[in-house]
Amino acid sequence: MKSIFKRTLLPVILGILVFGFWISPDFQEIAAGVAIFLFGMLMLEDGFNQFSGGFLEKLLERATGSTFKSLSFGVLSTTIMQSSSLVSVIAISFLSAGLISLAAGVGIIFGANIGTTTGAWLVAGFGLKVKISAYALPMLAISIILVFQKSKYLRGIGYVLAGLGFLFLGIHHMKEGFEAFKDQFDLTRFAMTGILGLMVYTLVGAAATVVMQSSHATMVLIITALAVGQISYENALALAIGANIGTTITAIIGAMTANFQGKRLALAHLIFNMVTAGVALTLISPLRDAVDFISDGVGIRPDDYALKLAVFHTIFNLLGVVLMVPMMQKLIAFLIRTIPDATPDVSKPHYISEAVAGFPATIELALRKEIAHLQSNAIELILHALNLRQHELYAAQDIEAYVTASRKPYEIDVEASYEQRIKALYSEILEFITTSLAGDLEETSVQSLHQLRRSAEEMVRAVKEVKHLRANMSRFTKTDQGEITRLYNRVRTELARMIVEAKKMADADPEMRSSLWLEEERLRAKKVKAELGDYVEKLMIKGALTGPQATSFLNDAAYGYRAMKDIIDATRFLYSEQQGPMAEIEHILAADEDDIETVETTS
Amino acid sequence: MGFKDIVERLDKYQRRLVGGKAAKIKSHHIEKAIEKLTTKEAQLKEELRETTKPEKRRRLEEKISTIRTQIEKAEWLSKEI
Numbered sequence: 001m002k003s004i005f006k007r008t009l010l011p012v013i014l015g016i017l018v019f020g021f022w023i024s025p026d027f028q029e030i031a032a033g034v035a036i037f038l039f040g041m042l043m044l045e046d047g048f049n050q051f052s053g054g055f056l057e058k059l060l061e062r063a064t065g066s067t068f069k070s071l072s073f074g075v076l077s078t079t080i081m082q083s084s085s086l087v088s089v090i091a092i093s094f095l096s097a098g099l100i101s102l103a104a105g106v107g108i109i110f111g112a113n114i115g116t117t118t119g120a121w122l123v124a125g126f127g128l129k130v131k132i133s134a135y136a137l138p139m140l141a142i143s144i145i146l147v148f149q150k151s152k153y154l155r156g157i158g159y160v161l162a163g164l165g166f167l168f169l170g171i172h173h174m175k176e177g178f179e180a181f182k183d184q185f186d187l188t189r190f191a192m193t194g195i196l197g198l199m200v201y202t203l204v205g206a207a208a209t210v211v212m213q214s215s216h217a218t219m220v221l222i223i224t225a226l227a228v229g230q231i232s233y234e235n236a237l238a239l240a241i242g243a244n245i246g247t248t249i250t251a252i253i254g255a256m257t258a259n260f261q262g263k264r265l266a267l268a269h270l271i272f273n274m275v276t277a278g279v280a281l282t283l284i285s286p287l288r289d290a291v292d293f294i295s296d297g298v299g300i301r302p303d304d305y306a307l308k309l310a311v312f313h314t315i316f317n318l319l320g321v322v323l324m325v326p327m328m329q330k331l332i333a334f335l336i337r338t339i340p341d342a343t344p345d346v347s348k349p350h351y352i353s354e355a356v357a358g359f360p361a362t363i364e365l366a367l368r369k370e371i372a373h374l375q376s377n378a379i380e381l382i383l384h385a386l387n388l389r390q391h392e393l394y395a396a397q398d399i400e401a402y403v404t405a406s407r408k409p410y411e412i413d414v415e416a417s418y419e420q421r422i423k424a425l426y427s428e429i430l431e432f433i434t435t436s437l438a439g440d441l442e443e444t445s446v447q448s449l450h451q452l453r454r455s456a457e458e459m460v461r462a463v464k465e466v467k468h469l470r471a472n473m474s475r476f477t478k479t480d481q482g483e484i485t486r487l488y489n490r491v492r493t494e495l496a497r498m499i500v501e502a503k504k505m506a507d508a509d510p511e512m513r514s515s516l517w518l519e520e521e522r523l524r525a526k527k528v529k530a531e532l533g534d535y536v537e538k539l540m541i542k543g544a545l546t547g548p549q550a551t552s553f554l555n556d557a558a559y560g561y562r563a564m565k566d567i568i569d570a571t572r573f574l575y576s577e578q579q580g581p582m583a584e585i586e587h588i589l590a591a592d593e594d595d596i597e598t599v600e601t602t603s
Numbered sequence: 604m605g606f607k608d609i610v611e612r613l614d615k616y617q618r619r620l621v622g623g624k625a626a627k628i629k630s631h632h633i634e635k636a637i638e639k640l641t642t643k644e645a646q647l648k649e650e651l652r653e654t655t656k657p658e659k660r661r662r663l664e665e666k667i668s669t670i671r672t673q674i675e676k677a678e679w680l681s682k683e684i
Contacts, residue, residue: 398656514639520669581632584625588612589636589676 013211029177030221037170037217044163045086050156067328070104071321074111082167082216084116084247088269089358092255096262096355097362098369102332105265110272110321113244117314119216120240123171123223124306133172139165152442174224198281201235205242215247219313227306236305237284240313241277248273258355264335271331276320283319290315346377347424352432360445363436367449370429371456371574372506377421378459379499382563384410384417385463385470386492387477393496394503403493409474414467426460429453448578455573462566466495469556469563483544487532487553491560494528497521498564502571515576515586518568522591525564532557609676613683633681637674644670 020027062069078087088109095105139161146158209218219240226236248270255266280287291312292302300307324331351369356362383390387410388403396402433453437446469491476488501521505513536554539545545553577583619625644667651663 398659400658512639512642514636514643516636516640516673517643517670519673520666523669524665580626581628582636584616584628585632585636585677585680588609588616588680589673 026177026180029173029180031177033170033173033175033177033224034212034217034221035170036166036173037220038212038214040163040166040168040170041083041214041216042163043159043166044082047156047159047161047163048081048086050152050159067103067107067325070100070107071111071114071325074108074113075115076111077108078112078115079118082119082122083214084112084216085214087112087115088265092258092262092265093355093358093362095265096258096353097351097366098261099362099365102261102264102335103328105261106268106328106332106335109265109269110324113272113276113317114314114321116215116247117310117317120219120223120310120313123220124227124310133169136165136168136172139168171220171224174221175227178224178228178230197235198238198284201238202242202245202277202281205239206246207242208239209243209246210249215243218243218246223306223309226309233305233308236309237288237312238281240309241280241316244273244317245277255355259350259353260339260341262353262355264339267339268331268335272320272324275324276316279319279323280316287312287316287319346373347421349373349425349428349432352428357432357436357439360441363441364445364448364452367429367432367436367452368574370425370432371452371459374422374425374429374456375459375502375506375570375574377425378463379502379567381412381414381417381421381463382466382495382567383499384412385414385466386495387474388492388496393500399496399500400489400493403496404489407478409478414470418463418467422460422463426456429456444579451573451576451578455570458566458570458573462563462570465559465563465566469559472552472556483539484549484553487536487539487545488556490528490532491557494524495560495564495567498525498567502567505571505575513575515572516589518572519591521568522565522572525561525568528564529557529561609680613680628680628684630681630684633677633684637677637681640670640674640677644674 017031020031062073074087074091078084081087091100091105091108091112094100095102100108143158143162143165146154147162149155149158205218205222208221209215212218222231222236222239222243225231226233231239248266252266252270255262258266291308294311294315295302295304295308300311349370350373351366353366356366380390383393387408388406389410392406393399393402430453433449437449441449473488473492476484477492479485498521501518505517508517533554536545536550536557540547540550577586616625616628620627647663647667647670651660651667654660654663
């Protein structure tokens, strides 16, 4: 049923357009005006996306402090970008990446609904009263020069300017089209009064917004049609209410690929707009009176229906916010109840998704969290493969004593666990990194992604190394078999120590931790290898170790050594500074691989 | 890693800085790096005070020594920058 609807929707829309063009050439101008307007919005979005990775993300991060802050951010950003849909999609993306809280996201969505009303004011107060097409052409001419510049920010300004130019041009063509159209057709013949009119036109407004994917475009269409008297004021009010319902579709589409938090926010958006629309429809008469009262008060002419519609649009969205803000905590509790936390399936990504892939800041943040998740899975598996238990190790005062006492083999199919908990997640991480690198990222972000990929690679490799030594290690440590048991326990102990250091890094205050804290562990991994080699030689001379035992152990010790190095490197790459002056300092002060080789040969 | 290596790395950094390929290090950045290292040093010293096992004490002392060297290098870097 759904697929039949999807398949027929496009031909139906194209059919209506062609039929309209055939009936009236002026309809062509209106449709072209809408198309140019929507194209302008796309360019505006592209323009603002050029600034993503800096300004926008920093603002969003700060908009989490309080309801008032997030609400103000929603109003301001939507006013600047003239697209509540873009702000909603960004909020969903940031929430999915864990950059902002659900409460902040809801506040931003509420604010975006107020911010979007500025569009109606701009069109009704400026667009219809000033010949804005006179501004559009010079704006377009200047914008194209900026679009071809090398600087990302100049290109961004160029796209924004071009976007605004196309918006103005679109409004101009819609206005011209409606003015000519009214000489041929009188659409007011289709005007409906009463409850039926309210319902029908609300549905038409919602449907038009779903098709155009922009309530802003619907509002401009309504205002221009209203200004030339092609629709009645009463029906225009219902259309505006419908546009508010239809606009939620963009957020719902955006949330389809988001995690449970993104879905919660899309539901909040739907609830807010539905409640607001319900209240507006119920209180339509008092709201009309309020519009007349306010319009009289601010000097709007009684017959300036375009401006009166802007007043109405603002009042009913403000009313929605006033009604919903006191219920915000209840709304959040409802969202959490209705869309529960994602089942803690550790083999699936928790943070990376298509929804976070659109913005550099969310890409990096979500990826870092996902790799920390991979590391947590890997460490748990490594410890189980070493017949150790995570919580017991972290609580142990004496790691060596704990490892020596842990003789009982842990019942686990390491290969199956690797496939399920490491490989599946690692593949998703690699796919996400590849897709992100194919996008338009700054050089510093590309470097960060490469470093994070190395962190994931090293951690996966550590698991593989430990898989190799598990069989012999279990065999020689389940009972005390003399020197060979002590040797294997030494490798287990050193690995356990590295894991404890990795845990300390993960738990440290992000503002205070430094990858330089792990320098001693980097050097130590090599020292352990050299010390064990010497010790095995002495044991063989003494006859305490047989040749086959020594060979097996040295092979396994090499796996153990590589696993230690991989764990430490994975942790360093995950938590080291990746950009800017602090990263430069860490790079200058850190020992490089050659220095570590020197430790081995001199120890 | 000796001071010879750090001098080489600093040279490389300065060449990249001139070429516009590196971020400029200011004294407050180095102060922050030193603060991170001294925080860790203090934690390790605290752990050392509470440790009686000789082998663990030896490992902690080695770790403190490595961190101390890092701090000295950072202080040297601060003068050079």
